[in-house]
Structure formats: structure tokens, C-alpha cells
């Protein structure tokens with residue numbers, strides 16, 4: 001079964017950057033086939049890795065609801081969705097991408113969602129790793145799109161609100177009894193002078209402390225230039241990610 005790494009945290013803390021650097025690390029370290037799942041409706045995981053995404057799960061959901069009455073004889077809704085899913089998976093060397101896209105508009109999507117969930121679970125089994133970049137906030141936890149997770153990583157930056165968000169995430173996963181095997185916290189771009197104070201604030205939540213991703217000019221420049229984070233090498237953030245992933249794999 002695939003090992004799922006889900007990235008979460010407050011808006012703008014560095015979730016997408018973290019997810020991209022994790023995908024890059026797993027790819028570079030030959031850890032087996034990877035599925036990168038962009039579960040943020042603002043969809044930018046693929047963008048920071050410069051992977052074009054022609055179609056999202058949201059598009060397929062809309063298409064299915066629209067086409068359902070016109071399906072050719074012999075084609076079931078399940079066949080249609082399964083065929084559509086193959087167009088959604090973007091294959092690149094060692095990493096496949098799926099983008100969730102926008103959530104549904106008005107209309108009944110329940111059956112489509114149920115089928116999609118089943119197919120997605122089957123699909124995940126063909127990978128060694130699933131890395132999910134989530135939208136900011138907690139909704140993905142309560143919607144249980146983050147139900148089976150081996151490693152949940154909460155990204156915290158300098159903002160005190162990011163710590164509050166980590167606390168709420170802790171409460172939600174505890175109350176929902178989500179199947180989260182390991183809960184980690186990762187500091188991103190934190191001023192070293194504040195590191196200890198932040199660690200102390202986070203300590204009562206019982207997260208495993210993964211380390212700190214430093215602010216990295218090369219990362220900033222690459223994203224600003226619309227270039228892939230795959231091409232950022234031997235910089236403060238990629239070196240830190242090496243330590244972070246080794247620590248994560250030890251848990």
C-alpha cells in the first residue's frame with residue numbers, strides 16, 4: 001500500500017514549496033513511483049514543478065454530470081469516470097500528477113464523488129508514495145480527503161496564527177480519529193532567534209519535530225521566474241530537505 005505524506009497548515013506558510021521539495025527528494029532518491037496529488041483548488045503544486053495539467057478531477061466531475069444522459073449504449077457512469085481518470089493522470093518520469101481542481105457547483109455529485117473516491121483509492125495502490133498538497137485550513141481534514149495518512153506534516157512559519165492553526169489541526173485529527181500514523185511539524189523560513197520559542201509553543205501538541213526549512217533565495221527566484229523547483233540543487237532548502245526526509249523516514 002502507498003505511503004501517504006500529506007502537507008497541511010495555515011495559508012502561505014510554505015505547504016506547496018514543502019510538497020514540491022518532498023516530491024523532488026523522493027524522485028531524486030529513487031524511492032519508487034510517486035503520485036503527486038494537488039488537493040488545493042488553487043492548484044499550484046504542478047506549477048512550481050513546471051508540469052502542465054490539462055484537466056482536473058473537478059473538470060471530470062462536471063463533464064460526467066453533463067454527459068451522463070448522453071452516454072453511449074453499454075457505457076456505464078463508472079466506465080466513463082474510469083476512462084476520464086486516465087486523462088487526468090499526467091505522467092512524467094517517476095512522478096504522476098493529479099490535480100483536484102475546484103469543488104463542485106450546484107447539482108448532485110454524490111455518485112460521482114463516491115466513484116471517484118473508489119477509483120482514487122485503487123489508483124493509489126499502484127504507487128509507492130502519495131504526496132498531497134492541501135489547501136490552507138482544516139476542511140480537508142473534516143472532509144476526510146486526508147483520511148489515510150502515514151505522515152501528516154503541518155508547516156508553521158513565523159506567524160503566531162500558524163501555531164494556532166497547528167493547534168486546531170491537532171484537535172481536529174484527534175476528534176475525528178483520522179487514521180494519521182505520524183504527525184510532524186516543520187518550520188519554514190523561521191527567524192532562528194524565534195525557533196526555540198516556537199518549538200516550545202508547539203511542544204504540548206505532541207508533533208514530531210522534523211526540522212526547519214530555511215528561507216532560500218534560489219527557491220524564491222525559481223518560483224518567481226516560473227521555473228521548476230526540480231532544477232534547484234544544493235541550496236539551503238534542498239540540503240535541509242535531505243535531513244528532513246531522512247528524519248521522516250526514520251519514524
Ligand SMILES: Nc1ncnc2c1ncn2[C@@H]1O[C@H](COP(=O)(O)OP(=O)(O)OP(=O)(O)O)[C@@H](O)[C@H]1O
Nearest residue numbers: 011012013014015016017136214215216219220223
Ligand atoms: N523556504 C522558502 N524559501 C523561499 N521562498 C519560499 C520558501 N517557502 C515558501 N516560499 C515562497 O513563499 C510563497 C508562499 O509559499 P507556498 O506557496 O509554498 O505557501 P502555501 O502554504 O502553499 O500557500 P497557500 O496557502 O496559498 O497554498 C511562495 O512564493 C514561495 O515560493
Ligand SMILES: [Mg+2]
Nearest residue numbers: 015016040044
Ligand atoms: Mg499552496
